[in-house]
Each structure stands twice: as structure tokens, then as C-alpha cells.
Amino acid sequence: MSAPTEHVRVLLVEDDADDAKLLARALARNGMELSLRRVETLRDLEAQLEASRPEIVLSDFRLAGFDAGDVIRVVRGVDERLPIIVVSGTIGEEKAVDLLRDGADDFVIKGSWARLVPAMRRELRKARERREGERLKEELRTRELRLETFVSQVPAILWTVDEELRFQFAVGGAQSNPGGAARGSSLDQLVTPEEVETVMAAHRRALHGERVSYRFSHNDRVFDAHVQPLTDGRGRRAGVIGVALDVTARVHAERALEREQRASALLQETASAANATSTVREVLPIALEIACRHTGWEFGHVLVVTEDEQTLVSSGVVHPPDVSPEFAEVCLRTKFGFGQGLIGAVAATREPLWWVRPDAEKGYLRGREVDDAGFRATVATPILVGDRVVAVMELFHREEIERDEGMLSRLASVGEALGRVFERDRAGRLQRQLLQTQKMEALGRLTGGIAHDFNNLLTVIRLQLEMMRESEALPPELIEDLELARGAADRSADLTRRLLTFSRQSVSEPRVVSLAEVLKDLSAIIRRIIGDRIEIDLALGDVQPVLADVGQLEQVVMNLAVNAR
Incomplete structure (x- = not known):
């Protein structure tokens, strides 16, 4: 059974027409149906490379005005992978090696048709395999680009690492960029020092067959990650594959909701305490405890305005007293005139104030004591009855917390609720004084009547x-x-x-x-x-x-x- 006929596009560089016919008949007898184009000059060669798109180039060694080396240079200038076989009866072994080094794929002595056909088939097969490999690579790259395009549209990171925990692949959206994780870069180089142990431990466990979930931060983003073993085509463990979903928006929303819940609880509990008590001395310890618990600030103190409305003195209420007993003692004995120091400024302006590192603030009367106690942030808010300041609440924290307008607004509401207690307390005292005056007047009238009658008897x-x-x-x-x-x-x-x-x-x-x-x-x-x-x-x-x-x-x-x- 004869071999199936192959249809091959051949570009022949040959200046002898008889040799060209002889070659064509020899190839046809060996089952190769040719679409043969013959050229005799380098200019025609270059034109046919573009026009006929040959699958293989056959060239004589010696031609009119040029040789096979020139042919190789022209062909490689157009297509680096197009097979070239030199067919000549005058080539020596040394020159043949030079041609192979210059870019020829093989050389065959003219008349050795039994060797030429297998050589052509071999080079054509290799060319097809190269094209198929390039096609597969391009297809793989296209798929990777599609995957990267898809992932770039979702807030996630995908990656793989080998058994040495070095990146093999990493891709993520614009906001989830995994830090430019280059192939071969170490996992621990792309993780913050605070979280490197958590991330590395999760990947080590995945290398031992576990599925592990954890949370980490990267580039000011928060991720929920899952890693598990990566296996090859034979089911053998080859590393770790991981996916991380960007949950920054969710975390921020959760934190905002938590702040709102704490704010609501702060206001509700303060209002409840204010409504349940009628005196300032009863409500201040409760209000300070509520404020510290719901804001997370570590120490609280309230100063009250004296009767002459010129000075603020400690109410005697601090919370909790055991956080810094020495500083609590300082608070209890320090007085402020209106406009004096930062507490006095709150009373004078009737506006809340927030300081980071208050020990560095000019005019902060307790700066050294605040620093010794380790406090790095202070917030103070006035307690108002109408537009009159009756007290100032101050809170302290050991971290440098930046100004939070939401918290200031909540503390202002707390001040309003406490102001109502101050107002009720004052009204109660005035009522008690009025009752005492009325009682004394009644007693005076009764005493006068008895004394007058008794004096008549005397x-x-x-x-x-x-x-x-x-x-x-x-x-x-x-x-x-x-x-x-x-x-x-x-x-x-x-x-x-x-x-x-x-x-x-x-x-x-x-x-x-x-x-x-x-x-x-x-x-x-x-x-x-x-x-x-x-x-x-x-x-x-x-x-x-x-x-x-x-x-x-x-x-x-x-x-x-x-x-x-």
C-alpha cells in the first residue's frame, strides 16, 4: 500500500531549470505533491516568501551572483522558523557545518532523493510541531489574559506557590494587586511583618494536606483567604493554590455599623441614666462608666463650674479610679479658670476639643502628668444648660487617636443629656430651698402666735x-x-x-x-x-x-x- 500523497508548498531557489524538473519528479515519485515555485534571484526570493507563503525552502548552494548563505539570511529575515534545506552536489563537509550554524536546517547531496524526502518530511513535521506549540502557547496566553481580565473585574487575588513557598502565578484586580508578585519571589517578602507568621503557617499547613482559611491585610486592603494543596496531573502534591476575596468594604461597613451600634447604646444608656437620676452626684459615675465602655477610651473625669461661674474644679468623679491612681489624684486637685489651659478653653468657647499628644500642647496644665500616665490622646466636651457651661467631661486614651467627628457629635449629645440632669438638680435644690423657706415662715407664724399668747399669760x-x-x-x-x-x-x-x-x-x-x-x-x-x-x-x-x-x-x-x- 503506497503512502498517502502529501501536498506541500515548496519554494525552490535554483538557476538550473533541468535540475529543478528532476527534483520535482523525484519528489512526486516519493508521494509528495508539490506546489512548486522557483526563483533565481534574491529579490524574487523575498517577493515569493511574502506572496506564496511556502512551507519549506530548498536551495542550491552556488547560484548566479549569490550562494546558499545569502538565501538563509533573506529567509531568516522574513521567517525565523521556516525550514531550509540546502541541496547541492558541490558542498563540502566544512561548508555544510557553516550553513547549519548560519540557520539551515539540513543539507542533502543532489541525486540523493531517498535522503531528501525523509529530510523534508522531518523538517515539515518539526515545523508543524513548532507551529502547534506556538499555537498552544498563544492559546494558553489568551486564556491567561481572559482569566486575568475576569479576575481584574472582581475584588480577588488568585495565586499558586511551589513547595518552597515561591510564587508560580499571581493575579488580582486593580485594588487587589498582590504587590507585583513575580514568578519565583518568596511569599514572605510580600506579607507585612505583623502577619507573616499567620500567612506562612497557613501555607505550610496546606502543604501538608489541610484546607486553611485566614484573614490578612495588603496595601491597605483586607482579605479573607483560603489555601489548599495544589496537585499535578498525577495527583501528586506540587505546592499550594490560594484565593483571597477583598472584604475591605464589608469590614469597613461592619466597623461603621459597630460604631453606630456603640454610639446608639452610648446615647440610650446615658439618656436612661439621666432620666432615672435626679442629682448630678448620682449620674456622673454612671455616665463616665458608660462613656468609657462604649467609646473604648480608658479614663474619664468630670469637672464642674463653681457658683461664681469663673472656675472649674473636679467633681470628685473619675472612672476607673485604678487605671492611673496618681493621675486621678492630679485631676482631683487641679483647678481651671475659664480660658485657662485647654479645659478652660472648652468652658470659654463652649466647643469640644480633641488633642493628640496633649503633653506637647502649649498651655496644657497637666502635660507632664499626662505624659507620665502614658496618655496620648484627650477629648473634652462641655456639658451645657442652655448656652451656659456647667461642667466639662474629659476622656483619655493611651494611643494616638486622630480626631473623630462622629465621636465628638456623640459626646455632645451625652453632654446635652447630662445638662438636663444638672438643670433638674439645680431646680430641685431651689425647690427644696423654697420649701424650707415656706416651712420656716409657717413655723415663724406658729411660734409667734404661741409666744404672743404665752406672753399674755406671763x-x-x-x-x-x-x-x-x-x-x-x-x-x-x-x-x-x-x-x-x-x-x-x-x-x-x-x-x-x-x-x-x-x-x-x-x-x-x-x-x-x-x-x-x-x-x-x-x-x-x-x-x-x-x-x-x-x-x-x-x-x-x-x-x-x-x-x-x-x-x-x-x-x-x-x-x-x-x-x-
């Missing part, structure tokens, strides 16, 4: 005692009893006068009196009014006499004692 008793004393027939022992009775009546009248003075119904009668004696006599009444829980200590010393109405003087002292209680 007047009758004193007159009767005077009339009895004027009798000359009384025995001495009765006279002594009458004197005792009159003295008791005088003391009762004096007590009645004091009660009338307390009720403000007596007439002013200034006279020189001993202040020490007045206070000694009054101390008994004061003890009964202010109660047994309060101790009275009279340290009178050398007190000079004064000109005063005794009743009014006693009323002043009585008011001082009641208000102090």
Missing part, C-alpha cells in the same frame, strides 16, 4: 407675783419662794421674746451685749433645731462686747446654722 403671772411681793405681812420663806417664781417668769418672758424675734414680730432694742454669752445661751436651741447628728463646738476665745438687738443677733446665728445644715 404678764398676768408676773403682775400677780409683783402684787404679792408688795405685801408686808409675808413671812421670809414665802418671799424667797416669790423671788424664785419671779425669776422663772422673767426667764420665760425672755424665752418668749426670743421666739417672737424668731418669728420677726418683736421690736428692735439694740444694747451692749456679750456675744459669747448670747451664743452660749442660744446653743441649746440650735441643738434642738439642727438635730443630734450634727455636733456644735463653741470656740469663742476673747470676744469683745457688741451693740446689737439680742433677738435679731440670735436670729442671724439661727439662720446661719439652719442654712449650714
